[in-house]
Amino acid sequence: MSDSSFSLIAVAVLVLMLTGMVVVFARRAPWFASFRDPRIGELVAEVKVLRGRINALAEAQDRLLRRLEETDGETSGERATRP
Secondary structure, eight states, X not given: OOHHHHHHHHHHHHHHHHHHHHHHHHHHSGGGGGGGXXXXXXXXXXXXXXXXXXXXXXXXXXXXXXXXXHHHHHHHHHHHHOO
16 A cells, blocks of 8 residues: 555544544533433424324325315216206
8 A cells, every 4th residue: 555545544544533532522511411401302202292193183184185075076976967
């Protein structure tokens, strides 16, 4: 290997080490504490429940719209056959 490839590998290793140090020190920083708040887990659980309810409402709406289209088709067919 040439000297340029060794220097390229050395620079890559240094960048990875610096990135790791930044991550470690950032996790100990006070501004990072908000990301470790236990209430976040509760909020995520509530969001999942709300998504489930929204999906259930959307499915119910789809069923109602299909039923409305079916009854509308039946009533319009009856109107067309009646003199």
